[in-house]
Amino acid sequence: MxxxxxxxxxxxxxxxxxxxxxxxxxxxxxxxxxARPYMAIIFGPIASFLGGSPTGESGSSLDLIMIGLALxxxxxFWRKGDETGFGRLFSLNMLMFFPSVLDxxxxxxxxxxxxxxxxxxxxxHWVFVVGLLLQATYLTxxxxxxxxxxxxxxxxxxxxxxxxxxxxxxQMVYLSQLVAGTVVISTGVYxxxxxxxxxxxEKAAVLPYPHxxxxxxxxxxxxAATVLYLKGGGNQSGAGNLPPRAxxxx
Amino acid sequence: MITQSTQEIIVSGIxxxxxxxxxxxLIFVVLGLFxxxxxxxxxxxxxxxxxxxxxxxxxxxxxVDNQIADTLTATVKGGVGLVSFNDCIPxxxxxxxxxxxxxxxxxxxxxxxxxxxxxxxxxxxxYELNDVKYETRHPLQITDNQIGKAQAPRSYIVQPxxxxxxxxxxxxxxxxxxxxxxxxxxxxxxxxxFLEVRDYQPGDLYRNxxxxxxxxxxxxxxxxxxxxxxxxxxxxxxxxFLDSATHMSLGTTVQNTMEYAVRATLGLAxxxxxRECQVGLCIYDYDAHEWEGSYQRTQDTPDLDNTFFGMDxxxxxxxxxxxxxxxxxxxxxxxxxxTGKKQQFRILREMLNVDIRYSGExxxxxxxxxxxxxxxxxxxxxxxxxxxxxxxDALYAGIKELYKYSGRLKMKPSxxxxxxxxxxxxxQREVEEIAxxxxxxxxxxxxxVLRKMGxxxxxxxxxxxxxxxxxxxxxx
Numbered sequence: 023m024x025x026x027x028x029x030x031x032x033x034x035x036x037x038x039x040x041x042x043x044x045x046x047x048x049x050x051x052x053x054x055x056x057a058r059p060y061m062a063i064i065f066g067p068i069a070s071f072l073g074g075s076p077t078g079e080s081g082s083s084l085d086l087i088m089i090g091l092a093l094x095x096x097x098x099f100w101r102k103g104d105e106t107g108f109g110r111l112f113s114l115n116m117l118m119f120f121p122s123v124l125d126x127x128x129x130x131x132x133x134x135x136x137x138x139x140x141x142x143x144x145x146x147h148w149v150f151v152v153g154l155l156l157q158a159t160y161l162t163x164x165x166x167x168x169x170x171x172x173x174x175x176x177x178x179x180x181x182x183x184x185x186x187x188x189x190x191x192x193q194m195v196y197l198s199q200l201v202a203g204t205v206v207i208s209t210g211v212y213x214x215x216x217x218x219x220x221x222x223x224e225k226a227a228v229l230p231y232p233h234x235x236x237x238x239x240x241x242x243x244x245x246a247a248t249v250l251y252l253k254g255g256g257n258q259s260g261a262g263n264l265p266p267r268a269x270x271x272x
Numbered sequence: 273m274i275t276q277s278t279q280e281i282i283v284s285g286i287x288x289x290x291x292x293x294x295x296x297x298l299i300f301v302v303l304g305l306f307x308x309x310x311x312x313x314x315x316x317x318x319x320x321x322x323x324x325x326x327x328x329x330x331x332x333x334x335x336v337d338n339q340i341a342d343t344l345t346a347t348v349k350g351g352v353g354l355v356s357f358n359d360c361i362p363x364x365x366x367x368x369x370x371x372x373x374x375x376x377x378x379x380x381x382x383x384x385x386x387x388x389x390x391x392x393x394x395x396x397x398x399y400e401l402n403d404v405k406y407e408t409r410h411p412l413q414i415t416d417n418q419i420g421k422a423q424a425p426r427s428y429i430v431q432p433x434x435x436x437x438x439x440x441x442x443x444x445x446x447x448x449x450x451x452x453x454x455x456x457x458x459x460x461x462x463x464x465x466f467l468e469v470r471d472y473q474p475g476d477l478y479r480n481x482x483x484x485x486x487x488x489x490x491x492x493x494x495x496x497x498x499x500x501x502x503x504x505x506x507x508x509x510x511x512x513f514l515d516s517a518t519h520m521s522l523g524t525t526v527q528n529t530m531e532y533a534v535r536a537t538l539g540l541a542x543x544x545x546x547r548e549c550q551v552g553l554c555i556y557d558y559d560a561h562e563w564e565g566s567y568q569r570t571q572d573t574p575d576l577d578n579t580f581f582g583m584d585x586x587x588x589x590x591x592x593x594x595x596x597x598x599x600x601x602x603x604x605x606x607x608x609x610x611t612g613k614k615q616q617f618r619i620l621r622e623m624l625n626v627d628i629r630y631s632g633e634x635x636x637x638x639x640x641x642x643x644x645x646x647x648x649x650x651x652x653x654x655x656x657x658x659x660x661x662x663x664x665d666a667l668y669a670g671i672k673e674l675y676k677y678s679g680r681l682k683m684k685p686s687x688x689x690x691x692x693x694x695x696x697x698x699x700q701r702e703v704e705e706i707a708x709x710x711x712x713x714x715x716x717x718x719x720x721v722l723r724k725m726g727x728x729x730x731x732x733x734x735x736x737x738x739x740x741x742x743x744x745x746x747x748x
Contacts, residue, residue: 128296150299157306161281165412168277172354172413181356181375189354192377196352196411200317204310211309212302237293245286248308251315 025190026173029166032194034100040115040159041096043152045089048118051125052141058084092118103170108163115156122149150212158201169193278414281307311414319410320351320378325422327404333429336396339368340428343388344404348378357406357422359387364395364525378408394526396432396534398624400425432531432623434538435739462502465612472497508549509609509649512537513638513670515657516605516630517558522658522694529694532734533656534623536690539739540654541619545611552609552645553619555631556638558657558666604641605631609651635670639677646677652686653678655727658694661718671725687727691719696733 048054062069065087072083092114099111124130125142126149133139142149169190176186226236288304291297328343346357358373370389393399403421410417469485480499489495514537520530541551607618633641635655653674657667671687678685695708719729732742 123297123299124295126297126299129294131295146299150302153299153303154306157303161307161310164277164281168413176375179356179375180371180373182371185375185377189375189377192352192379193354193411196317200310200313200412203313204306207309207313208302208306211305212298215298215302234293241286241289241293244289244308245282248282248285248312251312 025187025194026170029169029190029194030103033103033163033166036159036162037096037100037111038093040155041092041111041118042089043155044115044118045092047122047142047144047149047152048092049085049088050143051121052139053121054088056138061088103167105164105167108160108167111163112156112160115159119149119152119156123153125149154205154208158205162197162201165197166194169197275413275416278311281311314410314412314414317411318351319353319408319415319418320348320355321408321418322349322351323347323355323357323406323408323420323422325357325404325406325424327424327426329426331427333431334393335431336433337392337394338430339390339392340365341388341390342372342426343386344424346374346385346387346404346406346422347382348385348408349382351378351408352380353378353411354409355383355385355406357385357387357404359389359401359404359424361389361391361401362395362397362399364397365391365393365399367391393428393430395531396430396624399428399430401427429624431620432534432538434542434620435535463611465502465614467501467612469498470501472499508544508547509552509646509651510540510544510549511552511554511609511642511646511651511653512540513635513653513655513657514553514555514626515558515655516555516626516628517560517657518628519558519658519660519694521628522698527697529658529692529697530626530628532692532697532732533658534626536656536692536732536739538620538623540656540690542616544652545613545616548611550609550611551615551619552607552642552651553622554604554606554638554642555622555626556605556633556635556670557629557631558635558660558663560632560634560637560666604633604638606638606642608645609649634666636666636673639670639673643677650678650686652688654688654690656690656692659689659691659715659718659722661714664718664721667722668725671722671727685726689722689727689729691715691729691731693731693733696735 062084065084069083069087072086095114096111099107099114101107121140122142122144124140126146127140130140172193173186173190176189181189226233229236285304285307288300288306290304292300292302292304323346325344325346328345329341332340334340342359344357344359346355348355354375355378356373356375361367361372368390371387372389372391374385374387376383376385402423402425404424406420406422408418408420469482472481476499480501482498482500485498486495489498514533516530520528520533522529523531537553541553544551605622607615607622609615610618631638639646655667655670659667667689671689674687675685678687693708693712695711696705699705699708719731722729730742732739
């Protein structure tokens with residue numbers, strides 16, 4: 023299979039799967055159930071046409087319509103295939119994902135503003151896995167788009183077709199390995215957190231500051247460390263020179 | 273240095289983490305960590321850093337339109353990512369076969385890549401390919417691309433092909449190519465410049481016998497004694513003045529008036545050198561006449577105020593204007609007249625460097641610069657240029673200057689104006705050819721004036737005539 027087709031196919035699978043998972047997660051949240059009667063006014067006739075009660079307790083045709091709509095939007099964004107399209111896809115997925123993740127928050131800030139009790143039917147692990155899938159999709163789509171741009175750039179610069187294929191294959195393998203590695207590490211951090219938390223709570227309890235301040239300081243330290251690490255990661259040499267291009271004869 | 277795109281990902285990660293902190297949500301914190309861990313691993317696996325390039329073969333000296341072949345081997349160690357390298361060939365080289373640029377993927381293992389190409393050198397000159405440019409990219413472009421140069425020196429000397437005229441068999445034709453005034457003298461003192469080894473002839477000096485060569489030849493087959501022949505000191509002198517003005521660039525990079533002028537210069541130099549003439553070369557600028565004049569003033573004007581210090585001036589003071597067009601003395605480009613293969617080599621070497629505006633002197637200035645080598649020799653002057661009816665002053669002034677030094681054959685000075693029809697070289701389409709004809713037609717009166725002045729005008733259209741044909745068709 024042509025690598026360009028493979029990249030496009032991978033993008034499609036990721037876009038559709040992530041949107042489907044986010045939509046399925048969304049339809050099981052209390053926020054969706056509050057909005058459901060209003061949606062039934064708009065989509066009720068179509069849902070009735072498809073069969074079943076639009077506002078039934080256990081999975082109805084209205085939910086299917088909502089999931090279908092989300093998938094249709096996802097397909098449209100995938101078809102665009104540019105940075106804006108994928109950005110919108112990420113926003114759509116996150117919008118559907120947020121109501122469920124809010125249920126697992128310790129402080130319900132939103133409840134202070136809106137009289138809304140966040141509830142979800144899915145488990146915390148389900149939400150975490152969907153969250154990882156959304157992040158992995160976001161990063162993968164972001165880089166596959168760059169790979170496509172690089173393919174055209176290399177073509178313009180006179181690279182041979184076989185070389186471009188080899189480069190794209192290498193990039194895809196590298197990206198999938200990196201995403202897989204990150205998923206493993208993040209899962210490790212997630213499941214290892216309760217144990218670390220236990221150890222840190224004892225130490226943090228004796229500190230004379232509220233835990234919020236300690237948290238903010240920790241975030242700032244993580245940010246600074248990340249930026250410093252990444253900045254020092256790539257020393258540039260010979261900047262200002264032109265990259266190699268294929269020479270043309272007279 | 274991290275790229276803009278990477279910074280965006282960091283910001284999104286930090287946002288998730290801050291949200292997680294405020295909501296007390298572990299999922300958000302871990303999701304915020306996700307891109308940061310992703311980038312951290314990405315930076316840990318760096319792009320390739322160690323690149324060495326080696327080149328096969330040796331430096332070469334070739335003729336214009338000959339082919340060169342080159343093979344490069346790039347070795348890449350460490351890191352993962354896209355690597356590209358390029359052997360930058362000069363713009364006048366035409367890539368015929370293979371490629372001089374390579375893009376490839378460097379995986380975990382060290383990689384060696386070989387590229388080879390063949391190129392035709394379409395223009396004379398000295399070319400030095402010192403560096404091979406390379407670029408390494410991080411697989412995800414998390415860090416900036418690294419651009420560098422690997423040392424792999426190679427030099428090519430592309431020599432212009434002289435246009436030989438000695439192959440003409442028509443006796444009548446050969447005799448029409450003018451020779452210098454002193455050409456009637458057929459002998460001279462031998463110099464120390466070696467010419468060739470030839471068979472012994474009665475009258476040759478014994479000390480000139482080359483015993484080593486004689487012994488070598490006799491060992492294989494019966495042969496005559498071999499004697500060394502040296503260049504003769506001749507008084508026959510030819511001066512070639514080559515125009516390097518901007519109008520000589522008419523045409524393409526490879527086929528322009530200047531290129532044909534260079535080839536004509538080499539052809540004429542070869543012709544006269546092979547006839548034991550001393551050939552001198554001088555390069556001038558047809559357009560330099562407009563700011564000519566520096567050579568006329570050899571001393572600074574005296575400071576009269578100091579000389580007549582204390583004396584009152586009776587007349588009102590007149591402000592003296594600076595001489596119009598004064599400029600810094602320009603660089604003279606000329607080769608002293610000499611004979612033999614050494615001189616041929618010197619001229620060839622000079623021709624490698626000649627380019628537009630190579631000299632800053634006008635024809636008159638150039639003659640003035642060489643005058644010490646001209647005086648008393650009655651040489652033949654050949655001016656190789658492209659006639660331009662709109663700018664004639666410089667040429668007239670130059671020819672008038674040449675009158676001072678030129679010998680006269682049948683009351684005519686020995687001056688040849690070799691006119692290369694540049695407009696016809698530049699013409700590509702039918703319309704342009706018509707325009708070229710019109711422009712050349714405009715030069716006809718100028719040709720007439722030059723002939724009246726006693727010069728022989730040779731018009732050469734390289735597209736329709738060979739160099740030899742142009743010389744044969746010349747008329748005084």
